[in-house]
Amino acid sequence: MTTARTRHRVASGAGGRGSAGVVVHSAPLMLPVAGPPLREGALAVRRGRVLAAGPRREVAGAFREHREVRWDGVVVAGLVNAHTHLQFSCLARLGRRRYGSLEEWSTAFDAAYAEASSAPDALATGRRRGRKVDWAAAARKGARAAIASGTTAVADVVTDMEAAAAYAEAGLTGMAYLEVLGDTEESWHAEGRERLITALQEAGLPMGVSPHAVYALDVAVLEDLALLARSYRVRQQIHLAESAHEREYTVRGTGPLARMVRDLGFDFAVLREGGTGLGPVDLLDGMGVFGEHCHVAHAVYLTPDERRVLRKRGTVIALCPRSNRTLGLDTPQVAALLEEGNPIAVGTDSLASSPSMDLLEDVRLLRDLAREQGYTDADLERRLVGAATEGGARALGMASGPGRIGALIPGARADFAVFDIDTGTREPYRTLIEEGPGRCAATVIAGRRVWQRARS
Template identity: 55%
Template sequence: MIHSAELVLPMTGNIVKNGAVVVEDGRVVDVTTGRGDVHHEGVLVAGLVNAHTHLQYTCMAEVGQRVYPDFDAWARVFNDVYFGSADGSWDPMLRKGAWDWAASALDGAWQCLRSGTTSVADIVTDLEALVDSPLGGVRYLEAIGDSDTSWASGGRARFEGMLDGVSGISPHAPYSLDTGVLAELAELARDRGMRLHIHLAESPHEHEFTTAATGPLRRFVDELGFGIVRDGGSGLAPVDYLDSLGLLGPDCHIAHGVHLTAHDRSLLRTRETAVALCPRSNRVLGLDGPDVAALLREGNPIAVGTDSLSSSPSLDLLADVAALRDLAVRQGYRDGDLDRRLVEAATLGGAAAMGLTGEIGCLAPGARADFAVFDIDPGAREPYRTLIEKGQGRCVATFVGGSDVGHMGTD
């Protein structure tokens, strides 16, 4: 089957006018020119890659529809809705059966597909959210709330027993797991050949927590009953702290990276650890946006994520790309490659972050035939900028492995 469009953005090569994508057995055979068996009006783009989301929280959209004064305020509302009360204890069984996580995750998957996203880095907290969908990418099982004591007395065995059906491990954050647990999760992932993904440098209070074990995050995790005790702290800032525990590396990517210093960015580059940027989620949580301009200038590998509907207005990845563009311009980035690099971050960058370079996020021979068609002007002088500024809400078709899936699941 040959799909054609007046403009094709394959991401691994030049933009192709009057382009055609040759698909066989769900894979790209060639990107060439000419009229295909199926001709699409608009711009055909390699499938977008959402490098950080929690699809199971799609049902908690009420939480993400407002702006909070700070991270702490959002976290308290999130927990109240997740648990159904302000009980203050962390017991996942408390919510068992209260939410239909499977239906919620599937709804989120279809929302992604209908907006042109074909692969995701999806963090799963409750096993009921492990559902089948056409989305590619990596599913990460989240670990949260274990102290070294609870981990040794059954937490590790319980977590290992839940790893079937996922190909990644997500230690939640530097403040929500004890030191030994974080180190063991890194070892566990590598022993099993799994990817790692962790929230990092999202809250401005992470630094105080990892260095001195004090501040708002310490009070918060104490209220939740995590039992994490780090008297005196580690003396290390969050990025250095995780690096000392062996988490960072090319098989790991972090989410958010709002509060990264020049030293942090340099260390992440050295470790080849990508950063999934989620600017609209940061805005909802009352946080500053990441330093996009610095990350671009310094050559950090970046990707783009929506986070979940519990902290973001939608799962339309291009809306976050547009927000990143605004941030970069306000931060003084003036190079002419801005639009191309941001679209690359939302495709190639997400693929690299999950260790799937050449498999997703591009239209190149051998890649999975994932692509989306957007109802935007194929004759625009700046196609990447037009996609960023006009593409939100204008995906008219999505294909995964060469099959049209963009408008399935609407019932």
């Protein structure tokens, strides 16, 4: 087994220009994701970006003066968590049990969230101090847990605005998505719309919008949010087909979701009018919700036609299999999504519905599910690691341009993770998936080491 340490030395190469401030990161194995695995590979990094990637001898020789950081283990392009709610890390007790349905979990979550919002520190520490939970601190805690498992970027859904900057404060890149839920058409036009626009303008960071789900907002609000997102050029993220009862809700306005929404006191048009006659995908597609600017979370209960609609729109699906299992849901259709060519990413969801922030645990479960569902191609592990890196970057709109993440190629951000494993002559992607969970040794974001496991 390798150890979680680094070796530093100064090297000089023949030729090369503009070498000032260059750091060469090398390792026995590198997985750039955008290219083939590199045995004895290296990255040249300056000012947080990748200058060159390739065999160590070639990269080191291209720069006359540089400092080398030698990593033991496997260097992988930074993992991108495409769906989480970092602020709910203080509600982790909810994620440590199993539920019978989304509706059952939602009831438990709503009670815990209400308690945390009015009395907190109680949930986080067991002590009641007469003030609500510090959602920003809870989000930073979740962000640190994500970083310690090799995640370098997140698509973080934020319910309370105070938690919006927490991911960046912890050192992560990515984007926060301000969640919108509970608005009727009347409340939306009375104050909700203006409140959202003001929040986006005053955010101070790039921010997306997350209409929670088709059952959490009036139809007119969902449609207006789609228009606002395109008008303001902001990205969207929405929970889709997470519940087995979502279709019944949108088509007929009946079922367990409808009862839950009524119990919460929301007077939505879908309930008053007996549904829309459309499934959730067709309903949202008719509003213009989907596109490359939008990605969806979960998407467990999709028909082949619905998968085709999302594929046609270029909408990425963030799969969260451990969260689905916690909520007692069916498994996502991993094999079908891969075989049909739907763009996918991977998310953990929050600690309120998942046992950890370790994204590779979800990748490992997706691999097992795909095999059980009949996927037999040899590229499975490579594609799933790609989903957890480049797929997440695509979901965030960061798969190209100067802010590119998810791959170690020239011009991209120097975001990577080091895993304390030795692949030997084994297939590297398979070994990473099987042995990588729980064995992140270090995380580097924009060329800066933000976390490293203490040596025993």
